[in-house]
Amino acid sequence: MDNFLLVDLNGLTSGERLWSGTLDGKFFVSFGNTEILDADVSVEIKARKNEAKVLVDVLMKGSLTVNCDRCLEELQIPVESEALLEVRHEGRTETAPEDDRELVFIGVEETELDLSQVVYDYLCLSLPIQRHHEDGQCNPQVLRYLNSGKSDERPENDGPFAALAGLFDN
Numbered sequence: 490m491d492n493f494l495l496v497d498l499n500g501l502t503s504g505e506r507l508w509s510g511t512l513d514g515k516f517f518v519s520f521g522n523t524e525i526l527d528a529d530v531s532v533e534i535k536a537r538k539n540e541a542k543v544l545v546d547v548l549m550k551g552s553l554t555v556n557c558d559r560c561l562e563e564l565q566i567p568v569e570s571e572a573l574l575e576v577r578h579e580g581r582t583e584t585a586p587e588d589d590r591e592l593v594f595i596g597v598e599e600t601e602l603d604l605s606q607v608v609y610d611y612l613c614l615s616l617p618i619q620r621h622h623e624d625g626q627c628n629p630q631v632l633r634y635l636n637s638g639k640s641d642e643r644p645e646n647d648g649p650f651a652a653l654a655g656l657f658d659n
């Protein structure tokens with residue numbers, strides 16, 4: 490398991506540090522996410538420490554595989570997102586974050602910052618609400634089946650796509 494998303498704040502010397510890693514589908518499985526079937530995302534992390542402040546930039550770029558909303562076949566969606574964070578100990582809210590950064594709080598005794606949740610949230614939010622192939626790129630057989638099922642009666646419950654068709658009821 491990659492733990493490059495775990496930042497040892499005490500280990501950061503003043504100045505800038507840059508490192509990176511790659512996330513695959515297992516990352517999303519670990520969050521119980523069943524929508525994202527696979528992933529190939531490179532994550533670049535830049536941390537800057539000065540005085541009492543730690544600024545962390547997280548750049549995420551790659552692709553996520555989901556099911557197409559229309560034909561349910563797998564679809565790779567390119568994603569790119571950037572999280573600009575300022576790390577603070579809990580309770581330190583008296584000043585505004587630098588450059589409108591998102592504040593991330595850690596316990597007073599904590600010396601490690603786990604970026605997993607932030608990266609997960611940003612990547613999920615970077616997915617478009619509608620996820621489907623370009624027009625004409627969907628699996629035509631599935632589309633034909635689904636469309637006939639909608640305009641007609643409910644499809645028979647033993648067809649190969651019956652279970653899939655049911656997904657459109659939500």
Ligand SMILES: [Zn+2]
Pocket residue numbers: 557558559560561562621622626627628
């Ligand atoms: Zn499709």
